[in-house]
Amino acid sequence: MEEKLSSVAKKFTPSPIQELSHLAQRCNAINLAEGFPDFPAPPCIKEAAVSAINSDFNQYRHVQGICDHLALIMKRMHGLNVDPLTDIAICCGQTEAFAASIFSVIDRGDEVVLFDPCYETYEGSITMAGGIPVYVALDPPQWTLDPDKLMRSFTSRTKAIVLNSPHNPTGKVFSRGELEVIAEGCRRWDCLAITDEVYEYITFDNLKHISFASLPGMQKRTIITSSLSKTFSVTGWRIGWAIAPASAASAIRNIHVKITDSAPAPFQEAALTALRSPSKYFEKLRREYQLKRDFSVKLLTSVGFQIQFKPQGSFFLFAELPGTCLLSDVEYVKELIKQAGVVVVPGRGFFHGESSLDQPSEESRNYQKKYIRVAFCKSDATLTAAAQKFGELMNAGGCPKLQY
Numbered sequence: 570m571e572e573k574l575s576s577v578a579k580k581f582t583p584s585p586i587q588e589l590s591h592l593a594q595r596c597n598a599i600n601l602a603e604g605f606p607d608f609p610a611p612p613c614i615k616e617a618a619v620s621a622i623n624s625d626f627n628q629y630r631h632v633q634g635i636c637d638h639l640a641l642i643m644k645r646m647h648g649l650n651v652d653p654l655t656d657i658a659i660c661c662g663q664t665e666a667f668a669a670s671i672f673s674v675i676d677r678g679d680e681v682v683l684f685d686p687c688y689e690t691y692e693g694s695i696t697m698a699g700g701i702p703v704y705v706a707l708d709p710p711q712w713t714l715d716p717d718k719l720m721r722s723f724t725s726r727t728k729a730i731v732l733n734s735p736h737n738p739t740g741k742v743f744s745r746g747e748l749e750v751i752a753e754g755c756r757r758w759d760c761l762a763i764t765d766e767v768y769e770y771i772t773f774d775n776l777k778h779i780s781f782a783s784l785p786g787m788q789k790r791t792i793i794t795s796s797l798s799k800t801f802s803v804t805g806w807r808i809g810w811a812i813a814p815a816s817a818a819s820a821i822r823n824i825h826v827k828i829t830d831s832a833p834a835p836f837q838e839a840a841l842t843a844l845r846s847p848s849k850y851f852e853k854l855r856r857e858y859q860l861k862r863d864f865s866v867k868l869l870t871s872v873g874f875q876i877q878f879k880p881q882g883s884f885f886l887f888a889e890l891p892g893t894c895l896l897s898d899v900e901y902v903k904e905l906i907k908q909a910g911v912v913v914v915p916g917r918g919f920f921h922g923e924s925s926l927d928q929p930s931e932e933s934r935n936y937q938k939k940y941i942r943v944a945f946c947k948s949d950a951t952l953t954a955a956a957q958k959f960g961e962l963m964n965a966g967g968c969p970k971l972q973y
């Protein structure tokens with residue numbers, strides 16, 4: 570069969586990082602790698618899902634109430650006027666919403682600007698659609714957006730820019746000034762923005778997430794994608810959405826229907842309960858994640874890291890290995906699994922240096938192999954157990970290979 574596989578399928582091979590997952594499993598390592606919570610989802614929304622199954626909401630379904638609620642939320646939070654009948658497509662998670670958005674606007678040869686580092690899945694959809702990813706580096710240590718660099722990345726072939734804020738893996742929340750620069754690029758080059766706002770409710774230190782579409786003139790150029798996954802700790806439910814001007818939303822809906830028909834019916838019903846959550850739910854979410862962020866920063870600091878960029882949002886900490894550590898990110902993670910029994914993600918998978926606009930120097934390629942991503946969306950018990958493991962390692966003088 571192998572010779573019959575499509576060229577796309579041949580390109581999508583398991584990443585070498587999966588080898589690390591196997592090692593972590595063999596060592597029964599504490600998992601600070603995966604970007605999903607290991608604590609329970611809110612009881613009331615689980616009950617709503619169970620009740621929906623028992624009430625026989627078990628067939629293909631479109632729950633219009635989700636669109637009605639999202640339209641109200643977009644007005645309340647961002648001042649956006651969204652028509653719930655025409656401007657929203659319910660999809661299977663942000664992942665499908667993003668893929669369907671790409672397929673609805675990207676033709677072969679269209680360029681799509683992305684920030685580097687970024688969440689790994691965007692490139693797959695873009696290349697499947699025949700689009701060409703063009704990466705613009707965010708500059709460490711603060712992951713600063715250089716306006717000139719960004720402007721140089723647009724060409725007459727640019728169809729869209731992808732914006733993920735709050736950002737995976739760095740935890741950056743794009744400021745209004747940065748969004749204005751991006752908006753200027755979109756206007757000048759007449760291109761679209763596809764946003765990924767799955768961490769919209771997880772911001773820290775009183776920072777507010779600004780939806781790009783709320784900038785003057787941008788709603789008509791923007792496809793917003795988001796989901797229930799992170800806000801309600803239900804990544805397995807696969808409920809997400811795209812919000813866009815009617816013509817794009819209709820195209821996304823048509824593609825969604827061809828690929829998956831509809832999102833899971835009982836979880837759409839439960840989404841109604843989730844989206845109606847009182848403001849204190851979102852405040853608590855923020856508060857608890859901020860405590861977990863602070864705990865994780867302290868933890869890494871205690872084992873020799875200098876955290877130069879404290880996450881402003883999301884639930885990831887992207888930390889540079891201590892300057893004196895001679896290991897690469899992958900080597901470090903391997904040793905951490907073996908010696909401390911803790912697994913995190915090597916940072917290199919989030920970088921795309923090879924295809925960046927500005928040819929990366931040897932030095933920049935090196936920095937891309939010097940980060941680890943720690944997911945702090947874990948229970949206090951898991952985080953405490955990880956701290957204990959790190960502590961034991963340090964008390965034992967550290968493992969020789971992890972000494973720095």
Ligand SMILES: Cc1ncc(COP(=O)(O)O)c(C=O)c1O
Nearest residue numbers: 604662663664688737796798809
């Ligand atoms: C930035 C970002 N976007 C999207 C997703 C996936 O979202 P969903 O579960 O809604 O497909 C993730 C999951 O890790 C993510 O980090």
